[in-house]
Amino acid sequence: MTSIGIFGSQGRMGQTIAAIAPGLGAQLAGGADVGDDPADLARKADVLVDFSTPSALEAHLAAARAARTPIMIGTTGLGEKHHRMIDEAAAEIPVLQTGNTSMGVGLLARLVREAAARLGTDWDIEIVEMHHRHKVDAPSGTAQMLGKAAAEGRGTTLAEAGVTDRAGLTGARAEGTIGMASLRGGSVFGDHSVIFAGQGERIELIHRADNREIFARGAVQAALWLADKEPGRYTMAEVLDA
Missing domain, CATH: 3.40.50.720 (NAD(P)-binding Rossmann-like Domain)
Structure with missing residues (x-):
């Protein structure tokens, strides 16, 4: 053993x-x-x-x-x-x-990569994650993992395309960027949503963890x-x- x-x-x-x-x-x-x-x-x-x-x-x-x-x-x-x-x-x-050991999140990353590769940059990508109030890092390792998958699908890197610091008058959203937002509160184990927002339609890929x-x-x-x-x-x- x-x-x-x-x-x-x-x-x-x-x-x-x-x-x-x-x-x-x-x-x-x-x-x-x-x-x-x-x-x-x-x-x-x-x-x-x-x-x-x-x-x-x-x-x-x-x-x-x-x-x-x-x-x-x-x-x-x-x-x-x-x-x-x-x-x-x-x-x-x-x-x-890895930023996440869940098999479900592993599959989600694969779906995100494929969706990003098939949809053009006129589809905006936003990643939203929420964790319990005690988590000390943001964005979460899982959100970064999903962001990297989306960037790979687009043939770029998260370092080049990622945006995490929106505040104030930021101007219009730059095409091809990958937005990431972090929420903290309560006892949430981990919720992650990857949103592909096009003109008049939207695709959302979501994983929710119910326990550790x-x-x-x-x-x-x-x-x-x-x-x-x-x-x-x-x-x-x-x-x-x-």
Whole structure:
């Protein structure tokens, strides 16, 4: 049985993963949190999952590389420097990084990419996400994942087309941009809407998460899938295809 080690084991996601992993055919190798030695966990586990913080990622990747242990990264709020570290680690070990571990969101991203590729830039793309009041990053990792999918469908990048800072007299909407809006409140697990607005018609693709378990289940499935892969950088789309 494949053993999973959890970075961020005392967080909401870490605790949920620990609770459901045995029922999905995984064994728990243990967990590590602030103050613990990540190298010890990396040596004990067949595969690691990371739902901690961006500031801890460098140490976790170093531990995974030293132990040659695959790692699935679900931590959000990552920047360019983190993705560079992930690319470097992926040259030596299997790494799967995603903004959302839900299989439903993985399918949604695929639909968004296809819709963006088929509809012209006269169809405006807007992404709206809502999460609980405790979420600390915005836009959410999932919203960025969906924005990247839309940009790829349009043959551009989210860095070039994304707009997140509308306030005041911003002027008319620029054609080809991808708008992103973040809502925070209550106990919402995660709602994401991708709106394609054309002249006289509108298409909306929506995913709503009713509980945290869907993300934990997808994380365990992704970790089990990743455990025997060759070094490289992988995505949830590949897990979905499998």
